[in-house]
Amino acid sequence: RKEVEQDPGPFNVPEGATVAFNCTYSNSASQSFFWYRQDCRKEPKLLMSVYSSGNEDGRFTAQLNRASQYISLLIRDSKLSDSATYLCVVFSGGYNKLIFGAGTRLAVHP
């Protein structure tokens, strides 16, 4: 089993749609969680950190479920510019390790 698993997609959605991605992690001792965005052939960039209480940044909402060991990313009112690959990243302090998921590809069409 991979340490961090994501549905690779692609998720093809029309503009204005709401789309949600999930990411599961295997290490229950994981401490910090992030979503990164990666445009085609470009470097990953931090989209948002994921806090225990959940957090929102504009159209983006991230949530953490420690009991079920998954994090989620919700994108509302999708824009063409949201088309990208979204990487789930988990930090395990016990192993002093940052683990990247393989990413979920989102394609927003007109």
Place this chain on the structure above:
Amino acid sequence: EAQVTQNPRYLITVTGKKLTVTCSQNMNHEYMSWYRQDPGLGLRQIYYSMNVEVTDKGDVPEGYKVSRKEKRNFPLILESPSPNQTSLYFCASSSRLADTQYFGPGTRLTVL
């Protein structure tokens, strides 16, 4: 402007010809790392460095070397490249491992 730079951005080489990919950051970050990205596998860590003269293996270190003689630079060395090292390579830096990772623009390497 805060940034991580990598050079070269693209490289085609042949098996066995030693090469170095440079990485430099101007944010005074202590933590630097190298990743390779392959389709379906995500980013896998090759080596990392917690500070000057402190380096350690990541998940896929075989065939690679690194050095950290200065805080800002963290070159990746392939002593004898092989075709299975064909990949997209990213350098990253951060204040601490659990902090935001700042990535360089990537180096696309092809080994024939």
